[in-house]
Amino acid sequence: xxxxxTMPSIRITTQKIKILEYLWSVNHHPTAxxxxxxxxxxxxxxxxxxxxxxxxxxxxxxxxQKIEVNKEFRFDGDISPHQHCVxxxxxxxxxxxxxxxxxxxxxNAETEDFEPHSVKTIxxxxxxxxx
Amino acid sequence: xxxxxTMPSIRITTQKIKILEYLWSVNHHPTAxxxxxxxxxxxxxxxxxxxxxxxxxxxxxxxxQKIEVNKEFRFDGDISPHQHCVxxxxxxxxxxxxxxxxxxxxxNAETEDFEPHSVKTIxxxxxxxxx
DNA sequence: CTTTGTGCAAACGGTTTGCAACCTA
DNA sequence: TAGGTTGCAAACCGTTTGCACAAAG
Numbered sequence: 162x163x164x165x166x167t168m169p170s171i172r173i174t175t176q177k178i179k180i181l182e183y184l185w186s187v188n189h190h191p192t193a194x195x196x197x198x199x200x201x202x203x204x205x206x207x208x209x210x211x212x213x214x215x216x217x218x219x220x221x222x223x224x225x226q227k228i229e230v231n232k233e234f235r236f237d238g239d240i241s242p243h244q245h246c247v248x249x250x251x252x253x254x255x256x257x258x259x260x261x262x263x264x265x266x267x268x269n270a271e272t273e274d275f276e277p278h279s280v281k282t283i284x285x286x287x288x289x290x291x292x
Numbered sequence: 293x294x295x296x297x298t299m300p301s302i303r304i305t306t307q308k309i310k311i312l313e314y315l316w317s318v319n320h321h322p323t324a325x326x327x328x329x330x331x332x333x334x335x336x337x338x339x340x341x342x343x344x345x346x347x348x349x350x351x352x353x354x355x356x357q358k359i360e361v362n363k364e365f366r367f368d369g370d371i372s373p374h375q376h377c378v379x380x381x382x383x384x385x386x387x388x389x390x391x392x393x394x395x396x397x398x399x400n401a402e403t404e405d406f407e408p409h410s411v412k413t414i415x416x417x418x419x420x421x422x423x
Numbered sequence: 424c425t426t427t428g429t430g431c432a433a434a435c436g437g438t439t440t441g442c443a444a445c446c447t448a
Numbered sequence: 449t450a451g452g453t454t455g456c457a458a459a460c461c462g463t464t465t466g467c468a469c470a471a472a473g
């Protein structure tokens with residue numbers, strides 16, 4: 162008896178490529194809806210559901226980062242470890258690229274009760290423009 | 293001409309008190325819905341909307357903490373600075389009380405582009421029971 | 424040719440809101 | 449008694465899902 166193990170292969174589609182390219186081209190943290198309307202300019206037939214499905218799988222694969230702010234997901238094409246700064250006034254999200262913060266937090270989080278795999282550090286405050 | 297400045301006064305209601313007491317009595321991080329059904333045992337007529345409104349104002353006043361995990365808010369009666377650990381498997385939330393993590397993060401976050409007021413540090417990993 | 428991904432539209436689920444009645448201060 | 453608060457039900461809105469068709473490998 163021959164047993165074949167088939168692994169669920171992931172396909173590369175035009176939609177997924179366009180979404181990724183858009184996220185790479187941009188220097189802020191768009192919502193799914195914003196990604197949808199931008200990619201729609203190139204791919205008029207694309208649906209919101211497809212955008213969501215791709216964003217989900219891309220995040221699962223670790224190709225993009227998913228940030229949750231105010232009941233809404235935002236997406237980041239930059240997967241290097243960094244922290245986010247949310248402005249209380251305008252809602253804008255900027256970044257801090259500190260290896261120290263992540264490392265220090267992780268080191269101090271290790272206990273016998275919990276095994277940390279990753280940290281998310283989000284600062285709330287006021288951005289330069291709103292100050 | 294006499295000008296009177298009326299400040300919007302906040303009232304203390306039975307509902308608000310019960311919600312606060314429940315949050316203080318509990319050592320986990322309930323959802324609005326869980327708070328609702330618990331408080332409902334004492335106050336059968338209370339509505340979910342009231343729970344949400346009170347949780348919102350309590351969080352605004354700084355009397356409780358609001359944590360956002362998986363598109364859902366969770367509430368914490370403990371307002372001392374601490375970090376949260378979310379288990380990837382069971383979804384349970386535990387805590388770490390490290391003054392160091394918050395302090396170190398804040399110190400490293402200060403730039404000319406952003407003025408941090410608070411940090412939220414969330415670890416994702418595996419809890420003791422799921423290990 | 425098989426199997427994963429897509430578009431559409433309807434469903435979902437946590438949260439918010441409008442409004443009249445109610446209750447604090 | 450004034451105006452903040454409540455209960456109810458309906459609206460909201462970002463996200464997910466079922467299904468038949470399209471397209472990638």
